[in-house]
């Protein structure tokens with residue numbers, strides 16, 4: 404027997420039943436982003452491996468162990484993108500976009516990371532990414548956070564909490580790094596293997612340890628706030644003032660470091676306790692040095708990424724997000740002779756009422772079996788045409804979700820009648 408081929412571990416099909424939730428989310432997010440003046444950019448899924456090594460940092464988890472990297476037929480080292488910011492910076496430089504004074508961009512699509520699959524942690528997952536270039540002040544930080552808060556409001560999600568921190572300037576971070584290394588060195592015997600490994604390479608990431616046995620040590624570690632430079636402290640204070648002005652509540656979390664090397668100053672995450680360990684649905688921050696690092700003009704930047712699968716899981720707790728509200732008609736064709744007329748009437752309905760969903764019954768079968776299918780399809784209304792209707796030049800109308808009985812209408816009045824029914 405031949406064995407069937409299944410999806411790759413950690414990668415999923417999104418089945419038709421789940422699609423209304425995805426579409427609701429995608430439409431809501433893109434409408435809100437457009438409402439703040441953001442424009443969509445579409446980038447390839449495959450990039451040169453070097454792009455991620457140089458932007459994310461070679462010691463980060465993503466680059467050191469999670470990338471889907473391969474050599475193509477010409478021997479070029481390529482990677483399935485693990486995140487979007489690096490590609491966005493590459494595209495911006497390649498096309499001279501950073502000349503625009505305040506460039507607001509968004510994108511969406513699949514990302515790939517070879518992590519251990521579990522609930523809310525996949526190997527192919529989807530993100531919305533938002534990036535703004537050319538603005539260095541706390542005002543854009545506040546606006547971008549307010550925009551994410553509005554997205555939660557539009558989606559009807561109210562369990563999300565904002566965690567906020569400042570990583571300071573690069574110099575301040577270097578200083579803090581040394582303070583941390585000294586602290587953890589003096590407690591080396593209490594570090595787990597992962598943290599010992601991070602001690603040389605990426606000590607800030609120890610603060611992000613998920614190991615319960617490390618929590619006490621992490622809690623007592625010196626805080627970034629003591630190492631913050633004056634300018635970053637001012638920036639952070641102003642950001643808080645502006646968030647207060649728009650009534651956005653936040654928790655200052657000095658342990659929040661984010662996983663990638665390119666962040667500086669403001670970093671933030673939106674977290675829920677409804678999803679267990681994978682509770683961060685959105686994370687981002689400033690990356691003022693990245694464009695320059697890639698040989699571009701000095702360009703301050705801030706952005707965030709949100710995980711679509713985790714948001715979809717939250718929306719699944721809200722059944723109303725799953726309902727597809729498109730008005731829906733099922734056309735029962737009770738006699739093969741009526742098919743040409745049924746097709747012609749369907750096309751006429753589609754011409755005049757383009758927003759309605761009309762499913763034509765194809766494939767024949769008895770009236771009874773077609774009626775069952777109509778009912779199961781979730782349609783609001785069945786249209787019926789058989790030999791009698793053909794002779795009388797009429798169509799039967801049967802509401803499927805109320806007790807109303809069947810009526811009929813002439814072919815010429817059909818679209819006007821439907822328009823009336825669905826405008827109620």
Ligand code: ATP
Nearest residue numbers: 518523524525528662683684685686708709710713
């Ligand atoms: P985490 O700490 O959960 O690993 P991260 O810091 O690696 O997240 P980012 O790189 O900032 O995540 O990506 C932004 C968002 O994308 C995350 O907040 C999360 O919602 C989502 N995300 C990241 N990795 C995955 C994954 N493997 N599977 C599903 N969603 C993910």
Ligand code: MG
Nearest residue numbers: 464516518662
């Ligand atoms: Mg991660």
